Amino acid sequence: MNPSVDPSVIEDLPKAAPVEFAGQWVAWNREQTEIIGHGSTWMDARQMAIEGGSPDPILQKVPRPESVFIGARR
Amino acid sequence: MRFRYRSVISMDSVTGAQLLLMRPEIPITVVGSRGCVTYSALVDTGADNVVFPRSIADQLGIDLSPSQRSEAVGFGGGSVALLCGTTTLEIADATSVLRWSSQVLFSDCQPQDDDVILLGYFGFLEFFQANFDGLRGWLELLSNHRLPLDKTISSRN
Numbered sequence: 001m002n003p004s005v006d007p008s009v010i011e012d013l014p015k016a017a018p019v020e021f022a023g024q025w026v027a028w029n030r031e032q033t034e035i036i037g038h039g040s041t042w043m044d045a046r047q048m049a050i051e052g053g054s055p056d057p058i059l060q061k062v063p064r065p066e067s068v069f070i071g072a073r074r
Numbered sequence: 075m076r077f078r079y080r081s082v083i084s085m086d087s088v089t090g091a092q093l094l095l096m097r098p099e100i101p102i103t104v105v106g107s108r109g110c111v112t113y114s115a116l117v118d119t120g121a122d123n124v125v126f127p128r129s130i131a132d133q134l135g136i137d138l139s140p141s142q143r144s145e146a147v148g149f150g151g152g153s154v155a156l157l158c159g160t161t162t163l164e165i166a167d168a169t170s171v172l173r174w175s176s177q178v179l180f181s182d183c184q185p186q187d188d189d190v191i192l193l194g195y196f197g198f199l200e201f202f203q204a205n206f207d208g209l210r211g212w213l214e215l216l217s218n219h220r221l222p223l224d225k226t227i228s229s230r231n
Contacts, residue, residue, distance in 0.1 A: 009211050010094055016081040019092070028114075032080075032101075043133060046111065058101045060114035061189055065085040065092060069116075069190075 017062040027057035075167040077101075079211035080114060098206055098213045102193065105162035105173075106134025113191050117204070117213060121194025124178040128157060129189075131180045136161045141179055155182040162224055163197075165215070172217060173224045174201070 014032035027037030027049035037048030042059045049057040063069060080099040083092055098117040103110050104126065111134065113126075131138050141158035156179045164173040176197040183189055193199065201221040205214040 006209075009209075010081055010096070013078050013081045013096065013211050016083045016094060019083050022083075041129065042111075042113070042127075043129070056112065058112045058114055060080070060099070061191070063082055063084070065083050068084075068087070 017060065019065055021062045022064045024062055026060050026062055027054070028060060029054055029057065032058060075165065075170060075172070075215045075217075077167060077213045077215070079213065081211075096208070096211045100165065100193075100213060102191075103164040103166075104130055104134060104136075105164060106131070106136045108133070108135035110134070110164075115191040115193050117199070117206075118192045118194050119199060119204070119206075121192045122196060123192075123194045124163075124176065124197035125156075125190065125192045125194065126178060126180050127189040127191070128180040128182045131157070131159050131161075134161075136180075138180060156180065157182065172221065174222050175224050176222070 014028070017026050017035065021035070021038055024038050024040060025042040025045040026035045027045040028034065029036050036052050036054050036057055037045040039045045039048060042061070045059055046057060077100040079096040081094050081096055084095045085091070086093050099114045100117060101112050102115045103112045111130070113130075128138070130136070136159045138157040138159045141156045158177060159180055160175060160177050162173060162175050163178075164171060166172070178197045181189070201217055203216040203218060207214070
């Protein structure tokens with residue numbers, strides 16, 4: 001993978017969700033270091049986190065790599 | 075308040091190779107009558123409003139009403155139906171917490187695969203001086219006098 005920015009900066013950021021989760025919702029732990037739930041809806045991802053003992057995750061919709069976000073829906 | 079950008083995996087438009095991008099996504103907590111949940115939201119200076127998926131209002135017990143701005147239109151002309159609701163929002167960094175109430179919009183995307191969470195001008199950016207450090211991946215937010223604080227500006231130290 002070719003970072004588009006300084007690798008030392010990237011290393012210090014919250015990790016990117018792996019591509020296997022593209023299009024899904026993921027639940028991160030509060031430190032944003034670990035994915036503790038995932039699913040097709042944010043409710044599913046949150047429920048998995050709660051069942052794993054983390055009641056207060058941070059939920060992210062993971063973008064699809066082939067999609068460019070420019071404010072458009074379609 | 076300072077927040078790290080989030081890294082996301084994207085694709086080079088020319089070569090198709092995977093690459094990492096940085097986005098100014100920050101955690102924001104939405105508080106409703108049935109609980110509160112934290113989401114990673116894109117701070118978007120090009121968006122007029124704060125927009126959440128409708129499912130958040132439905133699950134957290136946020137009352138919705140028809141919006142005077144009944145649809146959102148993005149690049150390319152596609153439109154999304156919008157509803158309006160008043161909710162409490164909270165952001166926090168390592169040292170402080172800000173909580174305020176604001177009228178925000180909820181999108182009724184079908185399919186829900188198009189769900190996005192945007193922190194635009196009304197309800198969010200209007201209340202802050204924002205410094206986007208795209209080189210180092212930091213977003214700095216300094217609240218202004220218009221921020222309608224609900225509860226606290228509290229130090230965590």
